[in-house]
Amino acid sequence: MRVLVKGAGVAGLTAAFELAIRGAAVTVVETRHGLGGNASWFAGGMLAPWCERESAEQPVLDIGRDTADWWDAVLPGQVTRAGTLVVAAPRDAGELDRFASRTSGHRRVDEDEIALLEPDLAGRFRRGLLFPDEAHLDPRQAMAALHGKLVAMGVEFRFGADAQPVSGFEWQIDCTGMAAADDRLRGVRGEMLILRTPDISLSRPVRLLHPRLPLYAVPRTDQRFMIGATMIESQSAGPVTARSMMELLGAAYALHQAFGEAEVVETGVGVRPAFPDNLPRVETSGDIVAINGLYRHGFLLAPAMARQAAGLVFSQDRTRELAHETDRQRRSA
Numbered sequence: 614m615r616v617l618v619k620g621a622g623v624a625g626l627t628a629a630f631e632l633a634i635r636g637a638a639v640t641v642v643e644t645r646h647g648l649g650g651n652a653s654w655f656a657g658g659m660l661a662p663w664c665e666r667e668s669a670e671q672p673v674l675d676i677g678r679d680t681a682d683w684w685d686a687v688l689p690g691q692v693t694r695a696g697t698l699v700v701a702a703p704r705d706a707g708e709l710d711r712f713a714s715r716t717s718g719h720r721r722v723d724e725d726e727i728a729l730l731e732p733d734l735a736g737r738f739r740r741g742l743l744f745p746d747e748a749h750l751d752p753r754q755a756m757a758a759l760h761g762k763l764v765a766m767g768v769e770f771r772f773g774a775d776a777q778p779v780s781g782f783e784w785q786i787d788c789t790g791m792a793a794a795d796d797r798l799r800g801v802r803g804e805m806l807i808l809r810t811p812d813i814s815l816s817r818p819v820r821l822l823h824p825r826l827p828l829y830a831v832p833r834t835d836q837r838f839m840i841g842a843t844m845i846e847s848q849s850a851g852p853v854t855a856r857s858m859m860e861l862l863g864a865a866y867a868l869h870q871a872f873g874e875a876e877v878v879e880t881g882v883g884v885r886p887a888f889p890d891n892l893p894r895v896e897t898s899g900d901i902v903a904i905n906g907l908y909r910h911g912f913l914l915a916p917a918m919a920r921q922a923a924g925l926v927f928s929q930d931r932t933r934e935l936a937h938e939t940d941r942q943r944r945s946a
């Protein structure tokens with residue numbers, strides 16, 4: 614079976630994998646000239662379904678709780694399983710209680726345990742929450758590794774090309790994110806920074822709760838940290854605004870003053886594709902299957918959506934085969 618996947622973000626790459634592993638001949642077309650520049654490229658890479666439940670619906674937790682296992686099995690070595698630490702300044706203790714009451718899968722940690730978990734945060738926060746089963750990965754490294762794996766599996770990539778005209782494929786998987794022709798989709802703009810400092814090290818994503826400026830810092834290699842992210846109802850992918858930059862830097866400084874001396878290595882903007890209920894969908898229309906609406910949860914939910922799409926394609930293909938066979942038998946009877 615020949616399948617065309619449109620879009621090489623996390624949705625397209627994971628779909629290509631789930632199809633290729635089942636034996637489909639997969640071609641991926643991507644309008645950009647390489648991996649990157651899309652929403653997936655600017656993501657934090659947190660696999661944090663318990664924390665996300667604070668604002669997300671139950672399916673995000675149900676679907677996302679085993680995702681770290683998928684990434685680990687497909688790309689060994691990419692996932693760090695060290696949990697998530699959530700902290701708040703003493704004056705924002707109410708935020709921590711509110712967060713705890715809206716989530717599960719955590720335990721309370723005091724100042725001493727925070728110091729054991731993250732020595733560089735010693736003495737800075739009196740109370741926190743540890744979500745021990747959460748994990749994270751570096752989206753750019755994971756996408757590059759998945760791309761390499763797919764090429765080795767025989768998947769063809771055509772960068773700098775869109776899918777027109779399409780011929781010779783039994784199925785198309787539309788993973789074009791915000792570019793999809795779907796007027797139910799809206800964009801949620803996420804601005805982020807990459808900071809580099811040798812003066813702090815973190816072992817896990819740390820979320821700093823604040824009534825106005827919640828922030829997370831996700832450790833990367835090379836003394837770099839992804840600092841994110843804004844949530845603005847807008848499809849604009851224009852440069853980070855001065856206001857957002859000030860807010861992100863202010864919150865990073867509140868997490869640790871050493872961020873004040875950090876180098877700003879990169880600023881970036883990704884637009885999260887979202888449906889009205891903020892839940893992803895796999896939908897079929899003729900020979901097109903669309904995976905979209907991954908919102909804040911692309912790395913967390915794309916593997917399950919990809920499995921669902923591949924399962925659908927293969928089961929419908931079998932149904933088509935059976936229908937052809939019945940038809941042939943009827944005609945020859």
Ligand SMILES: Cc1cc2nc3c(=O)[nH]c(=O)nc-3n(C[C@H](O)[C@H](O)[C@H](O)COP(=O)(O)OP(=O)(O)OC[C@H]3O[C@@H](n4cnc5c(N)ncnc54)[C@H](O)[C@@H]3O)c2cc1C
Nearest residue numbers: 620622623624652653657658659790803883910911912913
């Ligand atoms: C700042 C930020 C932080 C985030 N943090 C996290 C996080 O910690 N954890 C998490 O799970 N999620 C996170 N997300 C969410 C996640 O990044 C998105 O849900 C996910 O990237 C959406 O993936 P996608 O493949 O649907 O879209 P995209 O990554 O945008 O990919 C769509 C691709 O389709 C291509 N395309 C468009 N039209 C065509 C065409 N006609 N033909 C071919 N190709 C086409 C585009 O060029 C693009 O490359 C974050 C997002 C942002 C912005």
